Every structure is written in structure tokens, then in C-alpha cells.
Amino acid sequence: MTDKVTAISFNKDGSQVAICTGEKEILIYETKGSKKFADWEQIHILKEHTQKAAVIDWNHETGLILTGSYDRSIFVWKYSDEHAKYLPQMVNMDEKLAILDAKWNRQGTKFVVGTSSKRIYVGTYSAKHGWWATGEIKKEHKSSVLAVEFSPNGRVIASVSFDGTCKILSAYMKDVDEEETKTPFGDVTTFGECLAKFKCQFWLNHVTWSPSGDSICYASHDGTLNFCDVSSGEKGKIFKYTHKGLPFSKGRFIGDDKFLAVGYDKAPFLFKKSADKWSLDKVLDKGFDKFKDFSAKVGSKDFFALREVESDIKIDDKFKMKERDTKHENTIQYLVPYGSGELCTCDDNGNIFFWKV
Amino acid sequence: KRGHSTTLGIMANMAKRIDVGEKAQHRRLDVDAFDEDRFIEEETSDANAGAAVTARANEVKAFLNKNAHKDAVIKALEDPPVNTQDANIKSTNAQTVLEALTATKSADIPAIVSALNPEQLDILMKYIYRGMASPEKFNTAVLLAWHEKVVEAGGLGTIVRVLTGRKTV
Numbered sequence: 001m002t003d004k005v006t007a008i009s010f011n012k013d014g015s016q017v018a019i020c021t022g023e024k025e026i027l028i029y030e031t032k033g034s035k036k037f038a039d040w041e042q043i044h045i046l047k048e049h050t051q052k053a054a055v056i057d058w059n060h061e062t063g064l065i066l067t068g069s070y071d072r073s074i075f076v077w078k079y080s081d082e083h084a085k086y087l088p089q090m091v092n093m094d095e096k097l098a099i100l101d102a103k104w105n106r107q108g109t110k111f112v113v114g115t116s117s118k119r120i121y122v123g124t125y126s127a128k129h130g131w132w133a134t135g136e137i138k139k140e141h142k143s144s145v146l147a148v149e150f151s152p153n154g155r156v157i158a159s160v161s162f163d164g165t166c167k168i169l170s171a172y173m174k175d176v177d178e179e180e181t182k183t184p185f186g187d188v189t190t191f192g193e194c195l196a197k198f199k200c201q202f203w204l205n206h207v208t209w210s211p212s213g214d215s216i217c218y219a220s221h222d223g224t225l226n227f228c229d230v231s232s233g234e235k236g237k238i239f240k241y242t243h244k245g246l247p248f249s250k251g252r253f254i255g256d257d258k259f260l261a262v263g264y265d266k267a268p269f270l271f272k273k274s275a276d277k278w279s280l281d282k283v284l285d286k287g288f289d290k291f292k293d294f295s296a297k298v299g300s301k302d303f304f305a306l307r308e309v310e311s312d313i314k315i316d317d318k319f320k321m322k323e324r325d326t327k328h329e330n331t332i333q334y335l336v337p338y339g340s341g342e343l344c345t346c347d348d349n350g351n352i353f354f355w356k357v
Numbered sequence: 358k359r360g361h362s363t364t365l366g367i368m369a370n371m372a373k374r375i376d377v378g379e380k381a382q383h384r385r386l387d388v389d390a391f392d393e394d395r396f397i398e399e400e401t402s403d404a405n406a407g408a409a410v411t412a413r414a415n416e417v418k419a420f421l422n423k424n425a426h427k428d429a430v431i432k433a434l435e436d437p438p439v440n441t442q443d444a445n446i447k448s449t450n451a452q453t454v455l456e457a458l459t460a461t462k463s464a465d466i467p468a469i470v471s472a473l474n475p476e477q478l479d480i481l482m483k484y485i486y487r488g489m490a491s492p493e494k495f496n497t498a499v500l501l502a503w504h505e506k507v508v509e510a511g512g513l514g515t516i517v518r519v520l521t522g523r524k525t526v
Contacts, residue, residue: 222521223517223518242475244514245513246514
């Protein structure tokens with residue numbers, strides 16, 4: 001484990017990984033087939049950002065790395081054989097607030113960015129100028145855009161924001177979207193048009209598409225997962241799953257009928273679909289149902305011993321605080337695919353774990 | 358005469374120029390209201406809430422007089438007036454619910470909680486916190502007993518939905 005992980009992304013076969021540990025640099029490691037951070041060997045350092053990277057996306061088709069940072073900038077990194085290192089390509093984006101999310105489309109020909117300034121940008125490569133040119137979508141969201149993702153066919157974006165809305169926006173770019181015409185949204189030819197809007201009670205943390213492009217799932221901070229069938233646009237059916245525990249921060253479809261969600265409960269939850277209803281199948285972390293004593297230290301002193309002495313509230317001797325014996329001891333912030341079929345989660349403490357589904 | 362360059366002199370001059378008190382009404386302007394980009398919450402309304410709340414209060418009182426605590430609690434949690442902006446209607450309904458809750462004996466609480474579905478547990482938790490906010494009016498010891506049982510049955514999610522619920526009871 002490292003000190004902290006603020007962004008992580010693996011290459012196509014899982015042999016290399018790009019991590020930002022809260023510093024300005026992005027580090028690329030060779031995993032050498034091991035799942036332990038201690039075995040990984042650092043091979044590159046990407047130095048362009050002036051603040052920590054909030055999001056890294058390593059495209060599996062082109063091998064390009066997209067990094068977005070709190071310093072209001074985005075870079076696309078391409079491996080140069082003659083220099084034997086990653087070189088940054090410029091992205092022409094005039095943004096005044098932090099980047100919160102950035103994703104490639106499946107082919108790696110365009111990317112979408114969600115920012116703190118309520119704007120969404122879609123970027124494509126301009127061979128004439130040698131940089132990535134971006135088109136702006138403003139006025140669609142009333143607050144920071146927390147998560148954006150292209151649909152599998154790349155013509156529309158799903159985006160969620162702090163204002164509690166999930167929107168499906170068109171993002172057709174003429175040079176890039178020629179071949180993809182699989183439904184739904186296969187015949188969209190506009191840019192920046194709101195095709196569907198869903199409103200929630202509280203702010204939304206994440207949105208993701210199913211592999212077929214038929215449905216999306218958006219996770220709200222009040223502990224709900226909303227599965228929405230968007231194949232018929234705004235009138236699609238929404239199935240809302242209300243969670244007994246703490247909210248989810250990220251999620252991912254596995255096939256069209258399974259969904260893995262992670263979040264403040266510190267364990268991965270697997271959901272299965274049967275006949276239009278989604279239900280919790282199991283918790284992947286077996287330690288979730290076991291409890292262990294809660295132990296915390298402040299400097300060298302035990303937390304509870306301190307409280308007994310210094311506070312007016314006396315805690316009964318019989319009282320023992322317990323926490324679940326999960327692998328992750330802090331909120332899981334990232335869920336990324338690893339290799340073929342596995343998933344990787346990392347938390348704010350810097351622990352990285354792998355799960356097979 | 359060099360009085361104007363002493364500290365006291367400078368301060369006296371400043372006091373004449375800085376507008377305070379009556380002359381400072383411009384300092385009381387809400388500058389955020391002029392921001393075009395500000396987030397405006399949509400306000401909902403419910404015209405029938407008042408009548409429904411009063412009718413329900415009577416039914417709950419009838420149950421309590423017959424010592425039918427479970428029926429009283431379940432009836433009280435029906436249809437909370439979340440959409441109305443009228444604070445009086447919300448207080449009246451809160452009074453109804455909390456009377457039903459505090460009249461229940463601690464031993465009866467688990468049985469009632471296990472009969473509630475997840476939506477009812479979320480509503481119940483909202484009223485528990487509303488009651489705890491006024492300890493001078495409501496018995497917080499009983500509310501703590503209710504709180505423990507609701508968390509056992511509904512998990513920490515019930516508390517999350519109290520904190521994140523935009524529509525308050």
C-alpha cells in the first residue's frame with residue numbers, strides 16, 4: 001500500500017498501472033503479475049500537473065493515458081518509443097475550476113470531462129494543430145459535475161452532478177463517430193442536447209452504463225442505487241434500490257445483469273438482476289459479517305482511554321466499540337477494471353485490493 | 358497643528374468615513390441574491406396536507422385511548438407532510454407522531470419496529486431526530502430506545518436518509 005491513492009488506472013492486460021498518490025506527479029508502475037504494491041516497480045514519472053490528479057483513465061485500445069487534475073488542466077499522455085517515455089499532448093481547454101472526472105470513449109478517440117464549474121467538455125484530436133480541441137457543454141447542470149461517462153456506442157454522455165440530476169446529453173462529433181450506429185441512441189447527430197433528465201432527492205455520486213447501452217445506474221448520496229432503462233429515453237423505468245448501510249461512491253456493471261457497487265461501507269456489494277428487479281446478491285468481502293474490536297490510537301495513547309480521562313461522559317466498562325472486519329479500513333473511492341474479469345478497489349488509506357467476480 | 362497625524366486622530370477620521378449602524382444599510386444587502394448562477398431550490402406545496410394531518414391526529418388519539426400503540430404508531434407515520442412549506446402543519450404532525458412514540462412502553466418497541474417496512478423506518482427515524490431536537494418537549498430517553506431498535510432493523514442507511522433528505526418532516 002502507498003500513503004494514499006487519489007487516482008488509479010491499469011493498462012489493458014494489467015501489466016502496468018498509473019497511480020497518483022496525492023502529489024503532483026503521476027507514477028507508472030510495472031505490476032509484474034503481482035497484486036502487492038510492494039512488488040511493483042516504478043518505471044515512469046509523469047510530471048506536468050501542479051496539483052494532485054483527481055482522475056486517470058488509461059484507454060485499452062490506444063494506450064493513451066488521460067489525466068485530469070485539481071489544477072484545472074487535462075493532459076493526454078502518449079508513449080514515445082524513441083524517447084522511451086510518456087510525452088504529454090496539449091489539451092486546448094480553458095477551464096477555471098478543478099477537474100472532477102474524465103473518461104475516454106471505448107475506442108480512445110475522444111474524451112469527456114466533468115468539472116467543478118458545472119461544465120462538461122468533449123475533446124477530440126485535431127491533427128492539423130497537434131492538440132486536443134474541446135467543445136463545451138454549459139448550462140446543463142446547476143452545480144459541480146461529479147461523474148461523466150460515454151455510452152458504449154460513444155454518441156451520448158451520462159452525467160451526474162451535485163444538484164441531484166442525472167442527464168443524458170448528446171455528444172456526436174463528426175470525425176470520430178462515423179461507424180457506431182448500434183441502438184439505443186445510435187442515430188444521435190447533435191452535440192450538447194439534453195436527451196433525458198432524471199431528478200433525485202440528494203446529490204448523485206456516480207453514473208455508469210451497462211455494456212449493451214440499454215441502461216444506466218446512478219448512485220445517490222442518500223444510499224440509493226437507481227437502475228434506469230434508457231432505451232426508450234426519459235420514460236424508461238427506474239428501479240430504486242435503497243441500501244441499509246452507508247452510501248455508494250462508485251459502481252460498475254458486469255454484464256447486463258450484475259452490478260458491483262463500492263462506497264462508504266468499505267466492501268464491494270454484488271447486485272443481481274432478475275426479471276426487472278435488482279437485489280443484493282452478496283458482499284464480496286467475507287469479513288463484512290464479522291466484527292472486530294475498534295481500536296484507534298492518538299499518538300501513542302489509546303483513543304478510548306483518552307476519552308475516559310478527558311471527557312465528561314464516562315463510557316461503561318462493558319461497552320466495546322466494534323467495527324466490521326473488512327479488508328478496506330476506509331471509504332473505497334475507486335473501482336477500476338484489472339486485466340480480464342477482475343476488479344480493483346482502492347481507498348483513502350492507500351490500500352489496494354483485487355476482487356474476482 | 359499636527360493632531361490629524363496621531364493615531365487617535367487617524368482613528369477619529371476613519372470613524373467619520375466608515376459607514377456603520379444606520380448609515381450602513383448597504384452592508385445588509387444579500388449580495389448572493391444578485392448572483393445569476395445561484396442554485397435555486399424548487400419549492401413544493403401540498404394543499405391537502407392540513408386537513409389530512411388533523412384527521413390523522415384524531416385517529417391516532419383514538420388508538421392511544423384504546424392502548425393500541427402499534428396501530429397508533431403505524432397510523433401516525435402514514436403520509437408525512439413533506440411537500441408543504443407550512444411549518445405549523447409539520448409541527449402538528451410531529452406532535453401526533455411523537456405522542457404515539459413516547460406513549461409506547463420500551464418492551465413493546467421491538468415488536469412494532471419489526472412490523473414496519475423500510476419506507477416507514479425512514480420516516481420514523483426522521484421523527485425521532487425531530488423529537489430529539491426539542492428535549493424540553495419530548496422524552497428523549499424513550500426516543501433513544503426507539504433509535505437503537507430502528508438502527509438494528511434498518512441499518513445506518515436510515516440515519517443517512519435523515520441527514521440527506523431534502524424534504525423534511
